[in-house]
Amino acid sequence: MTILDKIIAQKKIEVERLLASNVIFPEREISRPSLYKTLRKAKKLQVISEMKRASPSKGLIAEGANPVKQAIAYYEAGAACISVLTDNEFFKGSFEDLAAVADVVPIALLCKDFIIHPIQIDQAKSAGASVILLIVAALDDQTLGSLYTYANELGLDVLVEVHSVEELQRALAIDAKIIGVNNRDLRTFEVDLAQTELIAEQFPFDEERVFISESGIWNPEDAERAAKAGASAVLVGESLMRSDSVKDALRALQVEKQGIRS
Numbered sequence: 001m002t003i004l005d006k007i008i009a010q011k012k013i014e015v016e017r018l019l020a021s022n023v024i025f026p027e028r029e030i031s032r033p034s035l036y037k038t039l040r041k042a043k044k045l046q047v048i049s050e051m052k053r054a055s056p057s058k059g060l061i062a063e064g065a066n067p068v069k070q071a072i073a074y075y076e077a078g079a080a081c082i083s084v085l086t087d088n089e090f091f092k093g094s095f096e097d098l099a100a101v102a103d104v105v106p107i108a109l110l111c112k113d114f115i116i117h118p119i120q121i122d123q124a125k126s127a128g129a130s131v132i133l134l135i136v137a138a139l140d141d142q143t144l145g146s147l148y149t150y151a152n153e154l155g156l157d158v159l160v161e162v163h164s165v166e167e168l169q170r171a172l173a174i175d176a177k178i179i180g181v182n183n184r185d186l187r188t189f190e191v192d193l194a195q196t197e198l199i200a201e202q203f204p205f206d207e208e209r210v211f212i213s214e215s216g217i218w219n220p221e222d223a224e225r226a227a228k229a230g231a232s233a234v235l236v237g238e239s240l241m242r243s244d245s246v247k248d249a250l251r252a253l254q255v256e257k258q259g260i261r262s
């Protein structure tokens with residue numbers, strides 16, 4: 001059983017509990033800039049910065065981190081979007097973290113979780129997210145398509161995460177506009193930026209789509225590499241969580257985008 005299988009098994013239990021509790025998540029309007037538009041118009045490589053206390057691959061990263069302080073530092077440094085891990089069991093995050101961040105920053109907000117059911121999308125939006133993540137490896141085609149449509153109907157942006165060319169084709173089949181390559185294999189934890197380059201070769205860089213490189217970005221050289229492959233943004237967690245100066249670290253990643261593909 002891979003870690004992804006374990007996480008999804010746990011999510012099924014959580015979803016059953018939510019459904020059984022008959023909870024209704026209060027509706028909330030989205031009053032944040034669209035991530036999609038922000039990335040399309042940006043001249044530089046953008047940073048989606050993540051609030052990440054722990055992960056199954058690294059264990060504790062920043063146990064005592066305060067999501068509000070972290071988010072304000074990200075916002076002030078010019079992050080395009082803040083990603084908040086809401087999974088508790090494996091990443092020590094929470095929907096309270098997301099809601100607390102939503103109260104203090106006005107930029108796009110990504111609910112980083114393993115979504116397998118529409119009720120989780122209601123929960124994300126209610127806590128203040130304007131973007132959700134859908135992981136292709138965790139979903140069959142039909143569920144992927146229906147969750148994507150549901151999120152769009154609620155006015156949310158969707159980051160569709162892939163880790164192989166085959167998964168890229170599945171993301172394109174639902175006409176995903178924001179596609180992220182996870183450089184980390186969620187089955188083995190191996191991280192390799194070459195994954196971004198490999199998948200970029202098959203990516204249709206057209207008017208409509210944006211390409212994001214996720215995980216394992218530590219320094220400006222990594223950011224350059226992502227930009228060169230055609231990325232509009234990088235999604236960065238651990239290196240920013242561990243940084244003594246979030247501002248300097250984040251700004252150093254905002255390198256020039258590469259003309260041909262941007």
Ligand SMILES: O=P(O)(O)OC[C@@H](O)[C@@H](O)c1c[nH]c2ccccc12
Pocket residue numbers: 050052112113135161182214215216217235236237238239
């Ligand atoms: O901490 P890193 O290596 O910078 O990675 C951030 C982010 O990409 C990673 O947390 C992530 C990417 N996709 C995910 C899906 C679920 C949970 C976490 C993730």
